Amino acid sequence: xxxxxxKEKLTLVNELIYRIKIMETMTKELIYFQKNxxxxxxxxxxxxxxxxxxxxxxxxxNIIGIVSTDDVITAFDKKYIDEDIDKYMTQxxxxxxxxxxxxxxxxxxxxxxxxxxxxxxxxxxxxxxxxITLSDILKKLLEVTQSIAGKIENEESxxxxxxxxxxxNAPKKFFRFEGNGDDFxxxxxxxxxxxxxxxxxxxxxxxxxxxxxxxxxxEMNICIHSxxxxxxxxxxxxxxxxxCARDNGPGIPDINxxxxxxxxxxxxxxxxxxxxxxxxxxxxxxxxDKFEIRSSLESGTQLKAIINLGVKNENK
Amino acid sequence: MKISEIIEKCQLKKVVFDADHExxxxxxxxxxxxxxxxxxxxxxxxxxxxxKNSIAVALIKDIKAIIFTNNVSIHQEVIEKAKEEKINLxxxxxxxxxxxxxxYSMMEGKTEKD
Numbered sequence: 001x002x003x004x005x006x007k008e009k010l011t012l013v014n015e016l017i018y019r020i021k022i023m024e025t026m027t028k029e030l031i032y033f034q035k036n037x038x039x040x041x042x043x044x045x046x047x048x049x050x051x052x053x054x055x056x057x058x059x060x061x062n063i064i065g066i067v068s069t070d071d072v073i074t075a076f077d078k079k080y081i082d083e084d085i086d087k088y089m090t091q092x093x094x095x096x097x098x099x100x101x102x103x104x105x106x107x108x109x110x111x112x113x114x115x116x117x118x119x120x121x122x123x124x125x126x127x128x129x130x131x132i133t134l135s136d137i138l139k140k141l142l143e144v145t146q147s148i149a150g151k152i153e154n155e156e157s158x159x160x161x162x163x164x165x166x167x168x169n170a171p172k173k174f175f176r177f178e179g180n181g182d183d184f185x186x187x188x189x190x191x192x193x194x195x196x197x198x199x200x201x202x203x204x205x206x207x208x209x210x211x212x213x214x215x216x217x218x219e220m221n222i223c224i225h226s227x228x229x230x231x232x233x234x235x236x237x238x239x240x241x242x243x244c245a246r247d248n249g250p251g252i253p254d255i256n257x258x259x260x261x262x263x264x265x266x267x268x269x270x271x272x273x274x275x276x277x278x279x280x281x282x283x284x285x286x287x288x289d290k291f292e293i294r295s296s297l298e299s300g301t302q303l304k305a306i307i308n309l310g311v312k313n314e315n316k
Numbered sequence: 317m318k319i320s321e322i323i324e325k326c327q328l329k330k331v332v333f334d335a336d337h338e339x340x341x342x343x344x345x346x347x348x349x350x351x352x353x354x355x356x357x358x359x360x361x362x363x364x365x366x367x368k369n370s371i372a373v374a375l376i377k378d379i380k381a382i383i384f385t386n387n388v389s390i391h392q393e394v395i396e397k398a399k400e401e402k403i404n405l406x407x408x409x410x411x412x413x414x415x416x417x418x419x420y421s422m423m424e425g426k427t428e429k430d
Contacts (some may be wrong), residue, residue: 098425188372195376205357205378212376213352220348274365279349286353 016144017137022105023098025140026119026130033059035064035086039075042067042085055118055128056089062117065089076171097123098130102140105132177219177231190231191216198241203309210287211241212307217280218245224270226250226300239311240289242304249300255293259285318383319404322360324416326357326418328383328406331390332398342423344416348373355379360419362412366390371397378403385412 004247032055033042042054046069053068067089075081080088096105105117119130177190195212199205215231222229222245229247236242252258259281266276285291288305295301320336321395322328341359345351349367355361357378363370371394375380381404384390390407398405408415 126400188369188375191376192372209357216352216372216376217349273367273369274346274348274363275369277347277349279347279353283349283353 004296012145012148013141016141017103017106018101020102020140020144022096022100022102022119022132023097023130025102025105025136026098026132027136029131030055030128030131031109032128033067034058035084035089037085038083039072039081039088042073043081046072051116055093055131056085061126061128063093063095063120065091066093066118068192069292081093095120095126095128096132097121097125101121102132102137105137106134109134109186121291178228188216188219190233194233198309203311207307207310211243213287214243214284214307217284218243218303218305219299220275221245221280221303222228222247223300224266224276229300235309239309241307241309243288243307245301245303247300249297251297251300252295253297255295259293319360322381322419322422323406325422326383326410326415328408331405331407332395332403333406334399334402334404337404339380342416342419343379344412346412347406352377362415362419364388364412366394368394368397370371371401371403372396374403375401381406383408383415385410385415 031045031049031051033045035056035058037056045054045238046052047207053066056065058064065086067085071085075083075088076208093113094112096108098119098258099122107123108117109115109273115264116131116133118128119128119132121127121129145198164245177193194215195208198211200209211233218231222231226247227249229245230246231243233241233243260278261282262278264271264276264278270276281293284303287307289308290305292305293301294303317331317339318336319339320415322339323330323333337358339358339360341356342362343351343355344357344362345354346363346365348365351361351363351373355377358369359377359379360381360383361370361374361379362383362385364384364386370382373379382398383406385408387407387409390405395405410418
């Protein structure tokens, strides 16, 4: 079977194959033989268990070979089916350590055109602790994606119940913060107050994090680049958080250039602190559902970011 | 993996140790916006940026612990802020590459299950 690693279509699976470990996926109940076994005994076992190969282990469970259906067929053909396997078995066995991600197993399946891999205790060890097949991996992936889907569904229904009530009752006041240019110590305040407020409303953590990131970057921009400005945050009737940042100048001469990742006009002093890497505005744009920016050298910069709170209004 | 295991294996100096959280991820970087965009929640952050804004970034991203590498000096107000916000702070003489490698290989050998 060919595995399609296509990035666009399988982002989740692509992430999972790097995250899930072989030890969570492999079969631990191992069927194996020792070297004083005949091919016929193995053939019967393969048939009984409907499997396509078995590892051959020594008494310490170290791997010394492998016998596959192909080897059994060859044994029939060459008429040594009733002989012991140790002369004929494949001795160069490809294995994979249990603490590697399943992507390592998938790569070996493809590279060596095999369908099963004995799993070792750790790298360079020969001790076998399980076996992993493509169907083990597919089963695990299905299991994990299903549980993720279940979790998302649960959270969505919880969200729409709890927080739409909360939001209805929440004071519709909006926050307003003033920031001075060059005031690094206050930066982060808007983001942390805003974050606490939305967490208390019961909004999904991931959405709150996006709001906080946008607030923080907007604050930093006011600190680093402007002569001072204000940030307001409010919730509209469609349950969107609207973050507006306005400053008193000096304005951005070329907005497209400012939105280019990596472009910066920050001073050396600011950059030494890990700011002004030309990622602020691109970050705001990426984390917002909608993003508008206007700037002129006369009126300064106005930025508006809209984030849906993931809360549905109840049906009338 | 528990923070205490990381402290022990990497021989970190405890600056602020509030609670022994479970750590699932890590991120290494000195650019605030990069960390903002890419660090995972419940993670440990490895950096040389020992100033107050690092605490703000950790707070926003739900980063549970910060390791300041290269033995950078940490100002008292950073420590106070971290205590207030319950962010764990550690210090190491090693560089970010070494610490990241140590933690990465510890995490690779360990999974949430088993």
